Amino acid sequence: MENPTITMQAWLALVQLHADYAAAVDREDWDAWVDFFTEDCVYKVQPRENHERGFPLATLSLLSRNMLRDRAYGIKETLFHDPYYQRHVVGLPRILKADGEVIEAETNYSVFRTKLGQETTVFNVGRYIDRIRVTPAGLKFASRLCIFDTEMIPNSLIYPI
Amino acid sequence: MGDMPAVFPTNPTWEGDGSSRIPFWAYTDEALYKKELERFFYQGHWCYVGLEAEIPNPGDFKRTVVGERSVIMVRDADGAINVVENVCAHRGMQFCRKRHGNQTEFVCPYHQWNYSLKGDLQGVPFRRGVKQDGKVQGGMPKEFNTGEHGLTKLKVATRGGVVFASFDHGIESLEDFLGPDILHYFDRLFNGRKLTLLGYNRQRIPGNWKLMQENIKDPYHPGLLHTWFITYGLWRADNKSQLVMDAQFRHAAMISTRGNRGAKSEVTAGVTSFKESMEIQDKRLLDIVPEPWWQGPTAVMMTLFPSVIFQQQVNSVSTRHIQPSGTGSFDFVWTHFGFEDDTPEMTERRLIQANLFGPAGFVSADDGEVIEFSQSGFEQKPFHRALAELGGYDCSNTDHMVTETLIRGMYHYWRKVMEV
Numbered sequence: 001m002e003n004p005t006i007t008m009q010a011w012l013a014l015v016q017l018h019a020d021y022a023a024a025v026d027r028e029d030w031d032a033w034v035d036f037f038t039e040d041c042v043y044k045v046q047p048r049e050n051h052e053r054g055f056p057l058a059t060l061s062l063l064s065r066n067m068l069r070d071r072a073y074g075i076k077e078t079l080f081h082d083p084y085y086q087r088h089v090v091g092l093p094r095i096l097k098a099d100g101e102v103i104e105a106e107t108n109y110s111v112f113r114t115k116l117g118q119e120t121t122v123f124n125v126g127r128y129i130d131r132i133r134v135t136p137a138g139l140k141f142a143s144r145l146c147i148f149d150t151e152m153i154p155n156s157l158i159y160p161i
Numbered sequence: 162m163g164d165m166p167a168v169f170p171t172n173p174t175w176e177g178d179g180s181s182r183i184p185f186w187a188y189t190d191e192a193l194y195k196k197e198l199e200r201f202f203y204q205g206h207w208c209y210v211g212l213e214a215e216i217p218n219p220g221d222f223k224r225t226v227v228g229e230r231s232v233i234m235v236r237d238a239d240g241a242i243n244v245v246e247n248v249c250a251h252r253g254m255q256f257c258r259k260r261h262g263n264q265t266e267f268v269c270p271y272h273q274w275n276y277s278l279k280g281d282l283q284g285v286p287f288r289r290g291v292k293q294d295g296k297v298q299g300g301m302p303k304e305f306n307t308g309e310h311g312l313t314k315l316k317v318a319t320r321g322g323v324v325f326a327s328f329d330h331g332i333e334s335l336e337d338f339l340g341p342d343i344l345h346y347f348d349r350l351f352n353g354r355k356l357t358l359l360g361y362n363r364q365r366i367p368g369n370w371k372l373m374q375e376n377i378k379d380p381y382h383p384g385l386l387h388t389w390f391i392t393y394g395l396w397r398a399d400n401k402s403q404l405v406m407d408a409q410f411r412h413a414a415m416i417s418t419r420g421n422r423g424a425k426s427e428v429t430a431g432v433t434s435f436k437e438s439m440e441i442q443d444k445r446l447l448d449i450v451p452e453p454w455w456q457g458p459t460a461v462m463m464t465l466f467p468s469v470i471f472q473q474q475v476n477s478v479s480t481r482h483i484q485p486s487g488t489g490s491f492d493f494v495w496t497h498f499g500f501e502d503d504t505p506e507m508t509e510r511r512l513i514q515a516n517l518f519g520p521a522g523f524v525s526a527d528d529g530e531v532i533e534f535s536q537s538g539f540e541q542k543p544f545h546r547a548l549a550e551l552g553g554y555d556c557s558n559t560d561h562m563v564t565e566t567l568i569r570g571m572y573h574y575w576r577k578v579m580e581v
Contacts, residue, residue: 057360059519077388079526080530082534
């Protein structure tokens with residue numbers, strides 16, 4: 001397979017998108033998080049086991065920007081949980097497909113979690129499988145699947161990955 | 162000093178006859194925990210191992226646990242389901258490392274002892290020794306009998322597509338174990354239709370395993386901790402409801418029928434988690450379609466002691482397997498499923514409603530969190546006790562949710578079996 005290529009400018013935009021996304025979720029800016037997506041987006045956090053075995057169940061399965069908004073509200077207003085910081089370290093995107101309108105890429109990520117007064121632990125590790133749309137407002141996720149290796153979720157998963 | 166209790170009691174006893182005041186040491190004491198494994202998970206109880214739908218074909222297997230013991234649920238060539246312990250008869254190796262797969266036999270990689278899918282030892286390499294220079298060297302003793310060295314076989318019971326196993330071959334039937342009242346609700350959910358597998362969620366909760374049973378035997382908290390439940394009427398103290406136990410109070414069904422969505426009433430007054438103005442943006446999250454098999458109730462949560470919870474909450478159905486790991490931790494494995502006659506729309510609906518449940522669920526991520534912090538509380542003052550006195554001191558079925566009767570029932574049974 002020939003490697004799809006994108007322009008340097010598109011590459012920079014893509015890398016910037018990943019960096020901005022990580023910064024938004026790490027600073028708990030859920031309104032900004034929602035804005036990274038298209039209106040009819042798909043956002044899933046799914047165990048690798050389900051993904052590879054073809055089981056549709058995802059730990060989080062949000063099918064529109066409105067569902068993302070509902071999640072943001074849940075995080076802020078309805079879910080009781082221990083306070084924690086999260087920190088994303090995101091690898092370089094591996095471009096799978098690019099046609100000027102849509103970029104498909106796969107990117108490794110790790111998320112560290114730090115609870116008050118506790119050591120930092122590896123919380124969730126996996127890869128993003130993204131479908132990114134080029135829009136007048138910049139790059140937006142049409143689909144972001146967070147396929148995680150982490151076999152056991154350490155208790156609960158509150159914030160988006 | 163005088164009247165101060167010792168923080169770490171050396172010879173803890175449960176005061177009185179009741180079961181409403183549960184000593185914190187019941188969640189922290191190592192020796193008690195081992196006894197719980199013996200008496201609840203390894204004797205006298207049917208433990209959940211999986212669904213038939215997970216192993217549809219001959220040779221299909223799934224590795225899981227009963228208590229802390231690794232077992233394999235496998236369908237043999239005859240189509241029968243066997244459950245065998247994942248410990249080689251030779252050197253005790255836990256030979257099966259894959260979580261699922263398809264095999265014609267089990268082979269321990271260490272010395273290639275191999276077993277049939279029923280757990281019978283078939284072959285032992287170099288059993289008759291090795292011929293060298295016309296002489297037979299070594300081998301197993303003449304009286305070695307493969308028939309005596311199979312894998313540990315568990316007794317198996319299946320009903321409605323659900324598989325249970327027990328190390329105790331003298332155990333009562335699954336039906337007697339559940340009792341008629343619980344069996345009624347079991348059969349309501351697993352009514353003979355073939356199940357389809359939607360997938361798994363796995364979480365590790367740093368709390369004692371019993372707290373998960375208690376969480377689902379506790380109708381006090383959902384209308385308080387879980388904003389979604391109270392705001393959308395999914396589970397509220399003013400819902401029409403029923404709490405039903407088996408004759409020994411070990412298993413329970415919490416049955417509830419959804420009331421007026423969002424209605425403000427006496428029960429929501431002063432409940433800070435009730436949000437009158439809360440509105441979901443994407444209505445599909447609560448696009449509930451009543452199913453005929455519900456026969457009324459919109460939610461039935463079944464706790465089968467000790468190992469499993471069966472959930473029907475509106476259109477989301479799942480099994481939740483409790484896998485204890487020491488006093489202060491358990492793994493919680495969710496298997497979401499559907500039924501073979503589900504339309505694609507119903508499957509999609511079940512998948513979307515799954516956002517309410519599991520490790521990230523709108524109404525169950527916080528259950529894991531509160532369990533963790535209860536355990537922390539227990540560990541810092543093991544001399545103290547928890548209180549489960551809502552609705553009184555006794556254990557009886559009720560037609561309302563303003564009670565902790567099911568928790569008292571469980572500890573009534575626990576004390577009897579544990580002789581504590």
